[in-house]
Structures are given as structure tokens and as C-alpha cells.
Amino acid sequence: MKLVIPVLSLETGGTRYIYQMANEMAKRGHEVEVVLPENAVIAWPLCTKISRVKELVASTIPSGDFILPNFWPTVFPAWESKKGQVVRLSLGFEPLWVKEKEKALATYQIDAPILSISQWHQQIIRQETGRDSTIIPGGVDPSLFHPSPKKSLSTGAGLTIAYILRAKEHGYTWKGSDDFWDAIRITSQKFPQFTVQVVAPEGATYPSPVPYEQIIASSDHEMALFYAKADIFVSTSYFEAFAMPPLEAMACGTAVITTDNGGNRDYTKKGENCIVVPPSDIQQLAQAMTHLLTHEQDRRRLSQGGLVTARDWTWVHAADRLEKFLLQLTRS
Template identity: 70%
Template sequence: MKIVIPVLSLETGGTRFIYQLANELVDKGHSVEIVLPEHACVAWPLRAKITRVKELTRDTIPAADFLLPNFYPTVFPAWESKKGRVVRLSLGYEPIWVNEKETALASYLIDAPIISLSQWHRQLILQGTGRDSTIIPGGVDTSIFRPSAKKSLSTGRPVIAYILRSKEHGYTWKGSDDFWEACRQLIQLVPNFELRIVATEGANYQAPLPYEVVNAHSDLEMAQFYAQADIFVSTSYFESFSMPLLEAMACCTAVIATDNGGSRDYTKNGENCLLVPPSDIKQLTHAMAQLLTQAEKRNQLALNGLQFAQPWTWRRSADLLEALLYRLMHT
């Protein structure tokens, strides 16, 4: 089948869902075309056709069996083009975090099927719009995200890894201030550890302790970042799915995360990770101290996470999407 995916860019974390699914659908024999503005960034290698246009309008959207707009400004050009059946792919329920809330909400009220990424995400859309959706979860490429030697084996100092998203770039829900405060308290309890940071927007914060900035611009570099750490920490208040947690698990790294909603389909507190309430700095600090000082528990969580992540492949996600589109073709 022919699938067109109009996007504004392919550079931020969530849009990795699109490039992974697009590549898998191409590998399954479908014709996939990504349409985006002429100066938009494409941060990952795509096997799908890339078409650049001056701007996304109903006239610049190509014809296809299905159009899969994923962010609210791309929905209306796709819908108005009438060049294929629209399936509204939601990477996040925008009315809870964008300024144009009414416009974002309207993008869910058109007469088009909706795809969500998790049970929590599905419920959020259902509560906000009264409309149900089909869950197509994210995945992990276990040929890239896999275990390798921990840095602490040579230094004797356990490593905490963290992805820093900048509030100045609009990422107010990532909980970075909570993380820094937890670190400030942590060094009073467990001073012997290292902190490694991937700063996606180039953010440079006044932190309460020294940290190493890791430049990771590819999946392979991100995999090394996760795998070399002993603990990966995430502090988001909400996420539709949260791929980094699954990627860290696939790298056999113990995960500490806030209960962000979207990761509930694969996170099991005390079994394959430690979960703490969002913004609860006391519990976050305690969880980090616990895993820094209890190597046996840390290693068991990491091994359980590694095992649990294996079935969550992008091919499985693509199979579910393909099955949905075939069903829609016959209705």
C-alpha cells in the first residue's frame, strides 16, 4: 500500500517513532513517503522516500492509500487534501501542552481513526475527546540497543545517565529541576558516583555536581550512552510512551523513572525498574541512593529489564499498524 506521512520535522525525540515505523513498513514492501518543509531537519537515516515542499498544504500532500499526519498542524492539510484516507497518528495529546489548545483539540475531532501509543495515552484522548483510538506501541531496535561493558568496571564509580531536555525550548514537563535537586541531596548520601548527560538542545545548567556531557547524535551513540551507565534516570511528568526507558532496559541498564503514564504498559515497579511519583524528589533521591549502594538489586533490575525489552520490537509495532490499515481498507 502507499502511505504518506506529512511531518514538520524529524529531529525531536518523539518523531523517532515515525522514522522507525516508516523504515519497517518499507522493509515489509510498502511504499512510504515522508513529506516535510524544505528546510526541516531529518536527523535519522530513512529508507522511505523523502519529499520536501515549500510548506505543507492540501495541494502539496501527495495522493496515497493512507495519510498519517502526526502533529496537529499537519492534520488539517492532510484532511483537506482528500488525497487518501486520513489516520490521525498521535505521538502525544497536544491539548495538554501546546498553546493552541482549541486547534489541537479540533485535530482529534475530524472523522478519522486515531492511533495512540499506550493505554494511558488512549485514555487521555478518550477523556479529552470522547473518541477511542487504536494502540500501536513504540519499540526498540535490539540489534543496536544492547548490552556492552559498563564504564564503572574500569573506574569503580557507578554511573548515572540522564537525558537533559531544556525548559527554554519548551520542555517544561521533563522534570529537570527535580533531577538536579535530587542530585544535590544524593551527593550528601552517596558521594562516589559519576553523572553523564546527553543535552539534546545543548542546554548547560548550573548543576550541584560536576557532570560529563556526552554527544550522542545517532542511535548507536545513544545505545553506548545507555549501556555504559549503571543507572538511567527519567523524571518526566507525563509521556505518551517514553522510548528511552525501553532502550535503556535493552542495554541492560537499571532504570529509575517517574510514573509518567505512557510507560505503564512495560514498566513494572520493583521488577524491571523503580518507579517514583512525578515531582517526588525525596523518593527519587532514595531510589537513586538505593541502586547506587545495592549492586545486587541494581543488577537484577537491569537483567529483568533486558529480558522484558526483547519482544518490544519495531517490527511488532509495524505489524500492528499494517494490520490496522488493512482492516481500514476493507471498512
């Protein structure tokens, strides 16, 4: 079958889902064409056909068996093109954060199947639109995201807490970056013998209460090392449709502390593969960090539990589900 995927860009973050699924489907022998504007960024190594167009409108959408628009501005051009069966891929319920809430909401009302990426995401779509969706979750690539020796073991230095900084100044108001630094300040007062390493995809800086090292991770390999060399990974989002970083950190054998952001409920098991705290609860977040910094046995237990969990959450499994879903549509 031929899949057409119109996108505005393929930068870091949630577009990983598109890149991974496009490549997986191409590996299976399906024809996959990604179409995007002339100046759009492609941050991932795509193994598919790439078509550049002046702008994404109905006339520039290629023909295919299925067209999978993934962000609200791409939906109506795909729908109006009438060049293939549209499947509305939702990587997040956009009315929660975009300014054009009504326009974004309207893209869920067209007569097309909807794909969501977690149970919580599915529930939000149903609650806000009255429409059901099929869950095709994300995953990890175990050939890249796997354990490596911890920095604390190889250097004899203190334990390392890793964090991905998506600052509100860059529009990421739901990532909880202020909460992280407030919790770090409290933790450092109780247990100062740790270091903080941060990856900031947009280059954000922060007036941290403790010194921190900013890591440049421009590839999956570098990102995997960032996770794997840390002793603890922390995620502070208020909501996420799926939340890949905690799962990637689990696959790298790192103990995870995460907020209950909705989209991670499908794979988080409180006390078994991670510590889960309420969003914006700075005191509980600080308590969790202090606990893992001072309890090696629990840190190891959670990292082992995360490794076991991550084995079942791969892009191969996700592509299996997408392929099965699309093939069922061709028969209906």
C-alpha cells in the same frame, strides 16, 4: 499499499516513532513517502521516498492509500487534500502542552481513525475528546540497543548515573530536569562516590550541584553506548505518551529509575524491571538513586528484568500491529 506521512520535521525525540515505523513499513514492500517543508531537519536515516515542499498545505500533500498526519498542524492539510484515507496518528495529546489548545483539539474531531501509542495516551484522548483510538506502541531496535561493558567495570571508577537533559528553557517544561538535579544534590550528600553523564540534545547546560560529563550522542550507536555504559538511567518526566528512553535503557542492560509518567505504564513493572517514583517527588527519587548506588544485587536484578521486558517491545512488533490495522481498514 502507499503511505503518505506529512511531518513538520524529523528531529530528535518523539519523531523517532515516525522514522522507525516508516522504515519498517518500507522494508515490508509498502510504498512510503514522507513529505515535509523545504528547510525541515531530518535527523534520522530514512529508507523511504522524501518529498520537500514549500509548505504543508492540502495541494502539496501527495496521494496515497493512507495519509498519517502526526502533529496537529499537519492534520487539516491532510484531511482537506482528500488524497487518501486519513489516519490521525497522535504521538502525544497536544492540548496538554501547545499554546493553540483549541486548534489542536479540533484535529481529534475529524471523522478519521485515531492511533495512540499507550494505554494512558488512549485514556487521555478518550477523556478529553470522547473518541476511542487504537494503540500502536513504540519499541526498540535490539540490533542497536543492547548491553555493552559498564564504564564502572572497565575503569574501576565509581558508578555512573545517566540522564537526558531536556531543559525547560527549551520548552520542555514537563521533563522534570530541576527535580533530577535536586535529587542528585541530596544523593551526593549521602553517597558521593558516583558520576553523572548527561546527553543534552539541544545543548542545554545546568548549574549542577555535582560535576557532570556532557556526552555527545549524535547517532543511535552513540546513544546506545551512553545507556549501556551507565549503571543507572534516570527519567523524570511528568507525562509522556509512551516514553522510549527508559525502554531503550532497559534494552541496554541498565537499571532504570523512572517517574510514573503515564505512557510508560505499559512496560514498567515496579520492582521487577525498574523503580517507579511519583513525578516531582524529589525525596523518593533521591532515595531510589541512593538505593541502587548502594545495592548491587538489586541493580543487577532490575537490569536483567529490563532486558527480558525489552525483548517484547520491538519496532518489528509495532509495525506488525500497524500493518494489520491498516489492512483491516482496507477491507472495511
